[in-house]
Amino acid sequence: MELGLPGGPGPAEPGPRLRGLRGEDRAASASSVSQAEAEAGRRAPSVAAVLPAGGSGERMGVPTPKQFCPILERPLISYTLQALERVCWIKDIVVAVTGENMEVMKDIIQRYQHKHISLVEAGVTRHRSIFNALKALAEDQPNSKLAKPEVVIIHDAVRPFVEEGVLLEVVIAAKEHGAAGAIRPLVSTVISPSVDGCLDYSLERARHRASEMPQAFLFDVIYEAYQQVEIYLKIISLTWSELENSPFLGKAKCSDYDLEFGTECLQLALKYCHTKAKLVEGSPDLWKVTYKRDLYAAESIIKERISQQICIVMDAKEDEEHLGHCLEEMLRKELNVHFLDCKSVPFGQKMEHLMQIRELAKEVKKRNILLCGLLIYYPQDKQRLQESLRQGAAIIATLIKERNAGLVGQLLIA
Amino acid sequence: MELGLPGGPGPAEPGPRLRGLRGEDRAASASSVSQAEAEAGRRAPSVAAVLPAGGSGERMGVPTPKQFCPILERPLISYTLQALERVCWIKDIVVAVTGENMEVMKDIIQRYQHKHISLVEAGVTRHRSIFNALKALAEDQPNSKLAKPEVVIIHDAVRPFVEEGVLLEVVIAAKEHGAAGAIRPLVSTVISPSVDGCLDYSLERARHRASEMPQAFLFDVIYEAYQQVEIYLKIISLTWSELENSPFLGKAKCSDYDLEFGTECLQLALKYCHTKAKLVEGSPDLWKVTYKRDLYAAESIIKERISQQICIVMDAKEDEEHLGHCLEEMLRKELNVHFLDCKSVPFGQKMEHLMQIRELAKEVKKRNILLCGLLIYYPQDKQRLQESLRQGAAIIATLIKERNAGLVGQLLIA
Numbered sequence: 001m002e003l004g005l006p007g008g009p010g011p012a013e014p015g016p017r018l019r020g021l022r023g024e025d026r027a028a029s030a031s032s033v034s035q036a037e038a039e040a041g042r043r044a045p046s047v048a049a050v051l052p053a054g055g056s057g058e059r060m061g062v063p064t065p066k067q068f069c070p071i072l073e074r075p076l077i078s079y080t081l082q083a084l085e086r087v088c089w090i091k092d093i094v095v096a097v098t099g100e101n102m103e104v105m106k107d108i109i110q111r112y113q114h115k116h117i118s119l120v121e122a123g124v125t126r127h128r129s130i131f132n133a134l135k136a137l138a139e140d141q142p143n144s145k146l147a148k149p150e151v152v153i154i155h156d157a158v159r160p161f162v163e164e165g166v167l168l169e170v171v172i173a174a175k176e177h178g179a180a181g182a183i184r185p186l187v188s189t190v191i192s193p194s195v196d197g198c199l200d201y202s203l204e205r206a207r208h209r210a211s212e213m214p215q216a217f218l219f220d221v222i223y224e225a226y227q228q229v230e231i232y233l234k235i236i237s238l239t240w241s242e243l244e245n246s247p248f249l250g251k252a253k254c255s256d257y258d259l260e261f262g263t264e265c266l267q268l269a270l271k272y273c274h275t276k277a278k279l280v281e282g283s284p285d286l287w288k289v290t291y292k293r294d295l296y297a298a299e300s301i302i303k304e305r306i307s308q309q310i311c312i313v314m315d316a317k318e319d320e321e322h323l324g325h326c327l328e329e330m331l332r333k334e335l336n337v338h339f340l341d342c343k344s345v346p347f348g349q350k351m352e353h354l355m356q357i358r359e360l361a362k363e364v365k366k367r368n369i370l371l372c373g374l375l376i377y378y379p380q381d382k383q384r385l386q387e388s389l390r391q392g393a394a395i396i397a398t399l400i401k402e403r404n405a406g407l408v409g410q411l412l413i414a
Numbered sequence: 415m416e417l418g419l420p421g422g423p424g425p426a427e428p429g430p431r432l433r434g435l436r437g438e439d440r441a442a443s444a445s446s447v448s449q450a451e452a453e454a455g456r457r458a459p460s461v462a463a464v465l466p467a468g469g470s471g472e473r474m475g476v477p478t479p480k481q482f483c484p485i486l487e488r489p490l491i492s493y494t495l496q497a498l499e500r501v502c503w504i505k506d507i508v509v510a511v512t513g514e515n516m517e518v519m520k521d522i523i524q525r526y527q528h529k530h531i532s533l534v535e536a537g538v539t540r541h542r543s544i545f546n547a548l549k550a551l552a553e554d555q556p557n558s559k560l561a562k563p564e565v566v567i568i569h570d571a572v573r574p575f576v577e578e579g580v581l582l583e584v585v586i587a588a589k590e591h592g593a594a595g596a597i598r599p600l601v602s603t604v605i606s607p608s609v610d611g612c613l614d615y616s617l618e619r620a621r622h623r624a625s626e627m628p629q630a631f632l633f634d635v636i637y638e639a640y641q642q643v644e645i646y647l648k649i650i651s652l653t654w655s656e657l658e659n660s661p662f663l664g665k666a667k668c669s670d671y672d673l674e675f676g677t678e679c680l681q682l683a684l685k686y687c688h689t690k691a692k693l694v695e696g697s698p699d700l701w702k703v704t705y706k707r708d709l710y711a712a713e714s715i716i717k718e719r720i721s722q723q724i725c726i727v728m729d730a731k732e733d734e735e736h737l738g739h740c741l742e743e744m745l746r747k748e749l750n751v752h753f754l755d756c757k758s759v760p761f762g763q764k765m766e767h768l769m770q771i772r773e774l775a776k777e778v779k780k781r782n783i784l785l786c787g788l789l790i791y792y793p794q795d796k797q798r799l800q801e802s803l804r805q806g807a808a809i810i811a812t813l814i815k816e817r818n819a820g821l822v823g824q825l826l827i828a
Contacts, residue, residue, distance in 0.1 A: 199684055395824075
């Protein structure tokens with residue numbers, strides 16, 4: 001999908017920052033400026049994405065950092081990368097990982113054939129990781145194969161279900177406003193405790209929102225904000241006498257809090273570049289995998305998304321072929337899947353033939369197809385046949401919903 | 415577990431509100447007062463629970479209100495009731511449901527044999543539902559079988575994993591402070607949008623908390639707060655001329671916002687009774703089932719909790735009995751379950767005997783035991799035997815983790 005084409009036209013009036021970035025606010029006649037403005041509004045910005053993935057996942061209660069936790073044998077971060085790769089207008093994806101996970105990450109990229117990924121070393125905080133990734137994108141870095149983008153998306157490695165729609169929305173809004181981020185309604189009331197652990201005040205839920213990801217920024221806005229952080233960093237590493245003579249003195253506006261405890265990039269853009277981020281309503285899918293229960297939820301959602309196609313292959317006489325369609329009818333009520341086909345293939349009567357299912361299952365599993373055999377009892381009595389079919393449908397529904405590779409090649413009986 | 419006994423002694427110095435409730439601040443000698451105080455502190459308060467369950471579950475994106483959504487065929491609210499019923503010191507549970515769901519709720523109570531439940535009709539908002547439940551508990555209600563408790567717990571129907579520990583904590587804290595509620599760290603930064611949909615300010619995440627459930631109150635505190643709401647309700651149903659002569663005038667401190675949009679009981683206690691709630695750190699389990707993904711997570715957690723016992727019944731010759739223990743060893747690595755036993759029972763060689771598994775499985779399913787058959791290939795070659803056992807262990811692990819009733823009675827092959 002092209003940015004600025006139908007479905008997401010650029011803003012009619014790009015903000016001054018956008019013009020500034022493009023160098024289009026230089027001396028020119030009034031009419032040519034407005035023409036250039038209109039063109040700049042329509043032109044697709046170059047976009048890169050930054051994915052801080054240096055977290056330890058301590059809230060998950062498991063030793064593996066949550067971004068590397070396996071879901072259906074594949075690490076969570078790989079799903080997130082897949083979601084970003086699907087978007088053809090994101091040119092580069094810079095992932096910040098800790099030194100100790102660098103090899104793990106390289107393996108993931110190779111095994112799942114991720115493209116356009118660059119790795120940088122994560123910092124000790126989320127902000128430092130993001131800044132490292134931004135530095136890799138900045139043009140003035142030597143030996144960098146990356147080009148400085150006009151707009152940079154910042155996303156979380158642990159939000160695998162991000163859709164192209166919301167990415168496009170934040171990019172367009174960032175192009176116009178300088179910064180943009182997805183928000184969601186609050187699920188719980190937010191309160192402030194007093195020092196003695198009692199309720200001090202509670203916030204009006206309707207007037208507040210949860211700040212989620214993705215966020216997007218004009219590259220120069222967010223890079224400038226982080227450079228302020230770096231200036232501060234340099235100052236605090238100086239002695240006091242050095243500080244008095246330092247050229248950085250007076251430039252620092254960044255508090256310890258921003259550096260070490262803050263996680264909100266929108267806040268940095270506001271505080272250091274006076275850029276008020278546009279807020280974009282996101283879908284519930286944007287949630288962050290934080291606790292163990294979120295891994296369970298993510299697994300179920302991924303299973304649901306993968307298992308969307310079913311093909312029934314039958315061994316039935318000609319006059320029994322309608323049974324496949326009966327099964328299909330029963331399954332349609334339970335499952336939201338697409339029925340590819342219902343074929344009748346003679347298997348032969350011998351057990352050896354049935355055991356071939358296991359070999360075939362092993363083979364097709366490599367292509368992520370889970371194959372099971374199902375023997376449906378076929379009595380003359382119509383009511384008992386219905387019962388058999390119902391049980392068959394229940395077994396198929398179970399297999400599809402659970403999608404567990406441990407059961408492939410089994411011959412089940414209804 | 416007894417309240418006030420080891421594990422949760424009452425507060426050493428009960429607050430004045432507690433004494434007032436018990437009528438122990440009447441004229442008495444100084445020494446007998448402090449004796450009474452000490453006794454009141456140790457004595458277990460009478461406790462009831464209120465469960466507002468009138469919500470429509472619109473955020474779930476499904477037609478059934480979320481509290482009635484089935485998880486492993488059982489409605490969510492039934493798990494929550496079970497969690498409260500397990501706590502022997504909660505005497506009554508009052509559930510507020512809408513008129514249209516009254517019969518559904520009665521069915522659930524009967525089918526899952528819930529005890530100590532009283533039903534009241536829900537109001538149009540969460541606060542109105544809670545107030546209806548509190549009225550049913552108040553002593554001055556005619557025809558009520560319920561007794562006014564000293565402390566009332568307010569919980570959500572959609573938080574099924576509440577543990578006795580946190581219930582005890584909020585009750586003890588409510589006895590001392592008048593009000594108490596569970597809190598959790600914020601997962602996302604909270605921001606405030608300006609009217610044009612841009613970032614106005616973001617809150618310091620470390621200084622704020624999410625207010626969760628359960629909460630507990632001295633009954634008289636929360637009832638007084640809701641009575642203020644009722645006074646306001648009466649006022650707004652009067653005409654202006656009626657209002658001028660109304661005895662309620664001047665008593666109302668409650669705004670429309672509190673009535674219609676507020677959901678925070680701690681806030682009502684603070685605003686109308688000047689009672690500062692004690693905040694208690696809760697576990698991640700307290701989360702609220704809000705979106706469809708939360709149903710998935712709840713299902714996985716319930717499966718994990720149910721499937722904690724496994725019994726392997728084998729048909730093996732004497733010299734093969736160690737195989738059961740090999741399987742057990744392999745499974746221990748993957749599963750956090752308790753192995754009940756590993757028995758060897760001769761099944762006989764005939765297929766009819768094996769088919770009996772299906773009949774037996776149907777029978778034991780009624781007791782919530784899921785039975786499957788597994789035929790493990792037993793080659794002489796040690797390496798191939800290990801492979802068979804590994805596959806057998808993988809199939810058992812799958813069956814236990816997925817715990818899907820659709821596969822009971824199947825004969826699987828490793």
